[in-house]
Amino acid sequence: xxxxxxxxxxxxxxxxxxxxxxxxxxxxxxxxxxxxxxxxxxxxxxxxxxxxxxxxxxxxxxxxxxxxxxxxxxxxxxxxxxxxxxxxxxxxxxxxxxxxxxxxxxxxxxxxxxxxxxxxxxxxxxxxxxxxxxxxxxxxxxxxxxxxxxxxxxxxxxxxxxxxxxxxxxxxxxxxxxxxxxxxxxxxxxxxxxxxxxxxxxxxxxxxxxxxxxxxxxxxxxxxxxxxxxxxxxxxxxxxxxxxxxxxxxxxxxxxxxxxxxxxxxxxxxxxxxxxxxxxxxxxxxxxxxxxxxxxxxxxxxxxxxxxxxxxxxxxxxxxxxxxxxxxxxxxxxxxxxxxxxxxxxxxxxxxxxxxxxxxxxxxxxxxxxxxxxxxxxxxxxxxxxxxxxxxxxxxxxxxxxxxxxxxxxxxxxxxxxxxxxxxxxxxxxxxxxxxxxxxxxxxxxxxxxxxxxxxxxxxxxxxxxxxxxxxxxxxxxxxxxxxxxxxxxxxxxxxxxxxxxxxxxxxxxxxxxxxxxxxxxxxxxxxxxxxxxxxxxxxxxxxxxxxxxxxxxxxxxxxxxxxxxxxxxxxxxxxxxxxxxxxxxxxxxxxxxxxxxxxxxxxxxxxxxx
DNA sequence: CTAGGGTTAG
Numbered sequence: 001x002x003x004x005x006x007x008x009x010x011x012x013x014x015x016x017x018x019x020x021x022x023x024x025x026x027x028x029x030x031x032x033x034x035x036x037x038x039x040x041x042x043x044x045x046x047x048x049x050x051x052x053x054x055x056x057x058x059x060x061x062x063x064x065x066x067x068x069x070x071x072x073x074x075x076x077x078x079x080x081x082x083x084x085x086x087x088x089x090x091x092x093x094x095x096x097x098x099x100x101x102x103x104x105x106x107x108x109x110x111x112x113x114x115x116x117x118x119x120x121x122x123x124x125x126x127x128x129x130x131x132x133x134x135x136x137x138x139x140x141x142x143x144x145x146x147x148x149x150x151x152x153x154x155x156x157x158x159x160x161x162x163x164x165x166x167x168x169x170x171x172x173x174x175x176x177x178x179x180x181x182x183x184x185x186x187x188x189x190x191x192x193x194x195x196x197x198x199x200x201x202x203x204x205x206x207x208x209x210x211x212x213x214x215x216x217x218x219x220x221x222x223x224x225x226x227x228x229x230x231x232x233x234x235x236x237x238x239x240x241x242x243x244x245x246x247x248x249x250x251x252x253x254x255x256x257x258x259x260x261x262x263x264x265x266x267x268x269x270x271x272x273x274x275x276x277x278x279x280x281x282x283x284x285x286x287x288x289x290x291x292x293x294x295x296x297x298x299x300x301x302x303x304x305x306x307x308x309x310x311x312x313x314x315x316x317x318x319x320x321x322x323x324x325x326x327x328x329x330x331x332x333x334x335x336x337x338x339x340x341x342x343x344x345x346x347x348x349x350x351x352x353x354x355x356x357x358x359x360x361x362x363x364x365x366x367x368x369x370x371x372x373x374x375x376x377x378x379x380x381x382x383x384x385x386x387x388x389x390x391x392x393x394x395x396x397x398x399x400x401x402x403x404x405x406x407x408x409x410x411x412x413x414x415x416x417x418x419x420x421x422x423x424x425x426x427x428x429x430x431x432x433x434x435x436x437x438x439x440x441x442x443x444x445x446x447x448x449x450x451x452x453x454x455x456x457x458x459x460x461x462x463x464x465x466x467x468x469x470x471x472x473x474x475x476x477x478x479x480x481x482x483x484x485x486x487x488x489x490x491x492x493x494x495x496x497x498x499x500x501x502x503x504x505x506x507x508x509x510x511x512x513x514x515x516x517x518x519x520x521x522x523x524x525x526x527x528x529x530x531x532x533x534x535x536x537x538x539x540x541x542x543x544x545x546x547x548x549x550x551x552x553x554x555x556x557x558x559x560x561x562x563x564x565x566x567x568x569x570x571x572x573x574x575x576x577x578x579x580x581x582x583x584x585x586x587x588x589x590x591x592x593x594x595x596x597x598x599x600x601x602x603x604x605x606x607x608x609x610x611x
Numbered sequence: 612c613t614a615g616g617g618t619t620a621g
Contacts, residue, residue, distance in 0.1 A: 007612080043612045074613035110614035117615095146615040176616040207617035243618035278619040309620045344621045377621065 003041075010044050019052035043071045050079025070105050077111035086115035090124060106137040110146045117150040125150050141167050145174040152181025157190075172198070176205045183212025188221060203234055203241065211244035219248040223257070239270035246279040253565040253592055255287035256485050278306045285314030287483075288563050288590040288597060305336055313345035318597045319606025321349035325358065340372050347381035351388055352608070359385040376404040383410045387417035392426065408437060412444045419447055427451040435463070442471055443569070446525065476567065480548035480591075483563040484555055491547040494539075504550040508541065511550075515580040523573040545574050549581060549589060561588040569593045579603050 006025060013022035022045075029041055042065050049058035058079040065072060073096045080089040093112055096102050104112065109132050116125035125147075132143055144167045151160035160181045167174050175198045182191035195201060195209055206229045213222035226245060236242070242265055249258030262280060270276050277300050284293035297303070297311045308331045315324035328346055331338070338346075343366045350359030363382055366372045374382075379402040386395035395414045399406050411434045418427035431448040439445055445468045452460040481490045491498070498504065512520075524536035545566055552562035570578070570593045582589050583603035591598045599606035 011612085041612090045612095047612070069612090071613040076613095078613075105613090107614040112614095114615065140614090142615050144615085149616060152616090171615095173616045178616095180616070204617050209617090211617055238617085240618045247619080273618085275618045280619095282620060304619090306619050311620095313620060339620090341621050348621090375621090 007041070007044055010048050014048040014051040017052050019049070019054050022048045022052060023057075043069070043075055046072060046079065047075040050075060050082060053083065055079055055083040055085075068100055070102055070108060073100075073102065074105075074107040074111055077108065077115070081111060081115055081118070084118075086118045089115035090119075090121070104131070104135070106140040106143050109135070109137065109140070109143045113143065113146040113150050117146070117153045120154055122154050125154065139168070141169060141174070145171075145177060148174055148181070149177035152177055152184065155181075155185055157181040157185050157187060172200045172202060172205060175201070176208045179205060180208035180212045183209045183218075184216045186216050186218055188213075188218065203237060206234060207241040207244065210241055214244045214248045214251065217251065219252050222248050236268055239265070239268070239273045239276050242268070242270060243273075243275050243279045246276070246283045250279070250283040250286040253287055253481075253483070254488065255284075255289055255483055255563065258283045258287050272301065274300070274302055274304055274307065278304070278310055281307060281310040281314065285310070285317065286592070288318075288592055290314055290318045290320070290597075303334075303336075305339055305342065308336060309339070309342045309345060312342065312349070316345050316349035316352065319352065319599060319608065321353040321355075324349040325355075337370060338366075339370075340366075340375060340378070343372065343374075344377055344381065347378060347385065351381055351385035354389045356385060356389045356391060376402075376407060376410075379404060380407065380410040380413070384413040387413045390417065390421060392417055392421060392423060396426070396430075406433075408434065408439050408441060408444060411437065412439070412441065412447065415444070415447050415451065419451055424451065424455050428455050428457065431460070435460070439467070440471065442468060442475075445471065478544050478566070478568045480544040480567075481565045482548040482552040483565065484552065489548070489551055489555075491544045491551065493544045494542040495544070495547060498547075498551075500551065500554065503554055504547055507550045507554060508546055511581055511584060512541070514584050515577065518580060518584075520576065520580055523576065525572075540571075540573050543571065543574050545570060545591065546577060549578065552589075553585060553587070559587070561590055564589065564591045566591060566593045569595055570598060575605065575609070579605055 006029060010022060010025050013019070013025065026045055029045070042061055046058045046061050049055070049061065058076060062068070062072060062076045073092075076092060077089045080086065080092065089111065109128060112128055113125060116128065129147055132138060132147075137143065144163055147163045148160045151157070151163060157178070160178055164170070164174060164178045175194065179191055179194050179198075182194060191209055191212065195205065198205060206225070210222045210225050210229075213219065213225065222245065226241070242261060245261045246258060249261055265271060265276055265280070277296055280296045281293045284290070284296060293311060293314050297307060300307055308327065312324045312327050315321070315327065324345065328338070328342070343362065346362050347359055350362065359382070363374065363378065366374060366378070379398060383395050383398050383406070386392070386398065392414065395417065399410060399414060411430055415427060415430045415434065418424075418430060428451060431451050434444060434448055439448070445464050449461055449464045449468075452464065477492055479490055479492045481488050522537045522540055524533065524540065545564060548564045549562060552564070556562060570591055575598070578589055578591065578598070578600045580603065582600035589600040591600070596607060
């Protein structure tokens with residue numbers, strides 16, 4: 001074989017992702033001693049390994065190269081970008097200028113800017129832009145296009161637009177980058193206008209707009225656009241856009257909508273895409289249908305770390321911690337390595353069933369066995385674990401020795417434990433830390449106020465109560481949305497204008513009487529204003545989740561579960577009430593609040609009263 | 612030989 005033929009074949013391997021054949025050709029080159037003839041083989045081979053996802057081989061070859069030119073560096077950068085290691089791309093770049101003394105060309109600039117874009121690394125990106133402008137390559141449209149994408153991803157659509165204007169021959173790639181930037185920042189009309197004006201658009205462009213809307217939280221708009229895309233008869237030849245829509249359904253917590261997208265996935269034949277299945281697992285879990293999530297998971301042929309992590313977190317959030325932990329055991333048996341996200345789910349699971357030793361071992365295993373660096377969130381989970389199980393000293397030790405500044409959640413976990421264990425002295429110390437930090441969660445304030453009251457520190461009590469009043473005025477209005485399949489109904493606290501107000505009120509009153517017979521005592525400690533007990537109880541009575549439950553009971557088919565989405569956390573009293581109601585009416589009530597899921601059934605909640 | 616746009620878990 002002539003060497004140009006071999007080169008062509010290696011390139012074919014990169015194009016069609018055939019690493020095994022590529023490896024054979026590599027062996028052939030080595031055996032024939034051909035790599036001595038020119039610099040093209042190593043570069044082409046590095047490129048091939050990178051594009052086939054064999055980063056290790058690419059790096060090894062790169063390291064063994066006697067001399068490296070700009071193309072070698074460009075290939076190794078692409079390999080790292082593609083392996084989702086953009087950070088390494090930037091680290092390697094400093095070696096390129098320092099050890100090899102090379103200056104970046106347009107290929108290098110484009111790869112580096114892409115790395116900055118996926119990292120959201122504004123500062124290095126700005127530096128590269130400055131370097132690019134004064135370089136001999138400053139006219140290159142591809143680099144400019146990568147800069148448009150970079151500014152779009154960094155949330156700077158106006159700068160993106162200025163760079164876009166400087167592109168001499170704009171193509172579908174540069175247009176799409178800008179569309180994405182506008183969509184993400186909620187610049188709806190600009191994004192739509194741009195899409196309309198595009199001389200050439202493809203599925204890629206539509207997907208950029210739709211996913212941009214989802215990521216910017218404008219999920220309803222993303223569905224509107226998708227309908228437009230369908231009406232326009234665009235062929236959905238790849239499932240990217242479907243993943244975005246599934247994320248959109250999950251964000252909106254609209255189960256029926258998610259199911260509709262799922263049916264479309266099946267109809268278009270994308271059930272086997274692991275990206276799609278992974279988003280479906282998460283969507284069903286977030287829409288409270290954990291059984292459907294399990295079903296997707298168990299039907300998957302090739303489960304990756306995201307699939308396992310999604311189902312583990314789903315289980316943990318739905319209060320099924322034991323299953324979450326045994327899924328982890330099953331996962332490790334298959335040889336898959338957990339990552340930081342997996343451990344977040346596992347620690348969460350442990351702390352919610354009080355498995356202290358297990359949680360401690362997992363935390364250690366994360367560092368020792370897998371070389372992962374725990375984040376603040378992991379430490380907070382650890383503090384939570386120790387606090388809840390009464391290991392107060394250990395909890396405080398973690399707080400004081402962890403390599404992060406503890407946040408409100410971490411301090412509050414310990415404070416709550418102090419309060420329960422009657423450790424007033426420690427409690428006061430923790431509360432003082434919190435006061436300095438400026439707590440933003442009303443339930444943290446309640447804890448602090450109680451601790452100070454027990455220590456007879458009335459000045460501090462009054463400081464905290466003042467703080468609570470300012471928090472109250474900044475608070476988002478609470479609402480609950482009950483999902484009745486075809487329709488959703490939103491209720492705000494104290495709402496008195498609903499057409500079915502009388503029926504709702506009547507039902508709640510009936511339930512209230514029955515609950516009191518069964519021993520319910522309203523907990524008004526969270527109602528702030530100075531008013532009579534009766535008035536406080538009346539306030540609780542009109543909390544949005546109760547209105548939503550009553551409406552759900554009136555409108556839904558007997559025996560079905562009632563699904564409610566709440567934008568804030570469920571208050572302690574409503575939590576008690578929902579437990580009572582679930583047993584009085586023998587119905588399952590599933591509430592997704594700002595933090596987690598609560599499955600109320602037969603008078604108990606899956607969260608075991610801790611949330 | 613080498614570069615730029617759209618998808619997943621906290």
